[in-house]
Amino acid sequence: MQSFFEWLESWPLSVGLRESSWMFPAFESVHVIAIALVVGSIMIVDLRVLGLASRSERVTELSQTVLPWTWGAFAVALISGFCMFASKAHAYFGNTSFQIKMLLMAAAFVNMLAFHFIPYRSVSSWDEGASAPPLARLACGVSLTLWVFIVVMGRWIGFSIEG
Amino acid sequence: MLHSFASWLSQTPASQIIQNVLWIIPLVQTLHILAIAVVLSSVAMIDLRIFGLAGRRATMMQTADRYVPWLWWGLLVLALTGATLITGEPVRSLTNPAFQIKMLLLLGAMAVTISFQRSVRKNAVVWDTRVRSSASIRVAAVGTLLVWFAIAVAGRWIAYMVLEY
Amino acid sequence: MKKILLAVSAAMLVSVAVAHHSAAMFDHSKIVTYTGVVKEFQYTNPHSWLQVLITGPDGKTVEWGFEAEGPSSLKRIGIEAKTFKPGDKVTIVANPMRDGRPAGAWITATTSDGKVYNSRPAPPPGSAPPANKG
Numbered sequence: 001m002q003s004f005f006e007w008l009e010s011w012p013l014s015v016g017l018r019e020s021s022w023m024f025p026a027f028e029s030v031h032v033i034a035i036a037l038v039v040g041s042i043m044i045v046d047l048r049v050l051g052l053a054s055r056s057e058r059v060t061e062l063s064q065t066v067l068p069w070t071w072g073a074f075a076v077a078l079i080s081g082f083c084m085f086a087s088k089a090h091a092y093f094g095n096t097s098f099q100i101k102m103l104l105m106a107a108a109f110v111n112m113l114a115f116h117f118i119p120y121r122s123v124s125s126w127d128e129g130a131s132a133p134p135l136a137r138l139a140c141g142v143s144l145t146l147w148v149f150i151v152v153m154g155r156w157i158g159f160s161i162e163g
Numbered sequence: 164m165l166h167s168f169a170s171w172l173s174q175t176p177a178s179q180i181i182q183n184v185l186w187i188i189p190l191v192q193t194l195h196i197l198a199i200a201v202v203l204s205s206v207a208m209i210d211l212r213i214f215g216l217a218g219r220r221a222t223m224m225q226t227a228d229r230y231v232p233w234l235w236w237g238l239l240v241l242a243l244t245g246a247t248l249i250t251g252e253p254v255r256s257l258t259n260p261a262f263q264i265k266m267l268l269l270l271g272a273m274a275v276t277i278s279f280q281r282s283v284r285k286n287a288v289v290w291d292t293r294v295r296s297s298a299s300i301r302v303a304a305v306g307t308l309l310v311w312f313a314i315a316v317a318g319r320w321i322a323y324m325v326l327e328y
Numbered sequence: 329m330k331k332i333l334l335a336v337s338a339a340m341l342v343s344v345a346v347a348h349h350s351a352a353m354f355d356h357s358k359i360v361t362y363t364g365v366v367k368e369f370q371y372t373n374p375h376s377w378l379q380v381l382i383t384g385p386d387g388k389t390v391e392w393g394f395e396a397e398g399p400s401s402l403k404r405i406g407i408e409a410k411t412f413k414p415g416d417k418v419t420i421v422a423n424p425m426r427d428g429r430p431a432g433a434w435i436t437a438t439t440s441d442g443k444v445y446n447s448r449p450a451p452p453p454g455s456a457p458p459a460n461k462g
Binding site (some may be wrong): 017018019020021023025028049087098158161162163 | 371372373374375377393395398399400403431441
Binding site (some may be wrong): 021025028029032033034036037039040041043044053054056061062065066122125134148151152155159 | 200
């Protein structure tokens with residue numbers, strides 16, 4: 001593991017991120033904007049299923065038009081995040097807030113799969129109005145909570161990163 | 164003058180509390196980021212409607228009525244959390260070039276938002292029939308989103324452009 | 329809606345409390361001064377670290393790390409990567425870590441030629457040092 005981290009940290013991009021005066025802030029900025037779009041778009045879909053917003057839109061139509069952009073933003077967040085991680089891999093890997101953030105994201109992923117393979121199967125019967133089944137609402141409530149935690153942990157990495 | 168105001172602010176009890184209770188700034192920054200998510204996504208959803216990529220069943224006015232309130236509530240949270248962050252570190256924020264640029268861009272973005280709201284109310288029919296073929300509207304939509312992105316970038320750069328503490 | 333806001337606020341407070349324990353927190357009410365030899369100056373983003381070998385009164389040598397801002401901020405106050413070279417003698421004034429680990433928040437570093445390098449301009453007397461490092 002140690003030599004893997006050293007290898008990541010030896011990449012020219014990693015060196016650049018550590019030593020350049022503008023590259024790290026640039027990657028961070030892209031990362032924050034991407035995260036804002038991921039979390040904001042997920043909120044839009046979650047609030048719809050919870051029946052708290054956009055009730056006049058069909059669940060399927062809203063999620064089919066919004067979620068591709070969520071994935072696009074997520075890809076940008078993942079790539080920018082990975083580059084920052086690689087620049088001080090051993091330090092980020094050992095950082096508690098980073099670890100918790102990754103675990104929460106894994107949980108959010110599992111939650112999303114559960115939502116799509118279980119309650120979402122019957123979406124045609126609750127596509128209109130605010131009548132989503134309890135399991136769908138639970139998954140969306142969990143999703144909102146997890147993503148708030150994820151943002152908190154992400155911000156705390158900046159305050160706690162060592163080395 | 165800005166500097167003496169900032170120095171005065173840093174000596175107030177409110178400022179001292181924010182500086183000394185260590186979890187306040189990270190928590191307030193997190194709320195700030197969540198509000199950014201609400202604002203950017205609201206602008207993006209309006210833009211998706213303008214480009215005919217989402218919410219096509221709704222009229223432009225309905226889309227504006229749905230997302231613009233979230234935008235303004237998000238901005239209110241940003242103003243309150245922002246004011247808290249400034250109060251905690253007045254000199255660091257107010258004398259900061261990145262912060263100053265951010266505020267100027269913000270004024271621009273708010274002016275565009277108000278102008279958009281007015282236009283949709285006055286010219287609802289035009290918005291629903293001609294907007295997708297209007298290049299200037301689409302350019303303005305993308306341009307506005309980029310300005311909001313620039314505001315977020317300037318915000319991140321505050322940490323890197325600190326001239327004084 | 330209220331239940332969601334409550335759950336979300338609770339989640340945030342809990343996670344901030346949890347994160348607090350693992351943070352690299354410095355005790356801003358304490359100041360330590362050490363003289364030692366530079367082992368390495370990690371002039372990097374997001375934070376730079378001046379690694380210094382300090383020999384205690386017991387004769388044991390401990391490596392201390394002193395944290396400062398990244399290159400963007402340090403360059404502006406005249407600190408370059410080559411300002412502190414391995415083997416240089418240095419006197420550091422810092423806020424130590426709360427948990428006693430050999431690390432601190434760099435306040436000033438004085439090189440053997442007498443030059444003093446603040447990692448940031450000194451705050452006005454009576455006010456707490458900046459809490460925002462991120």
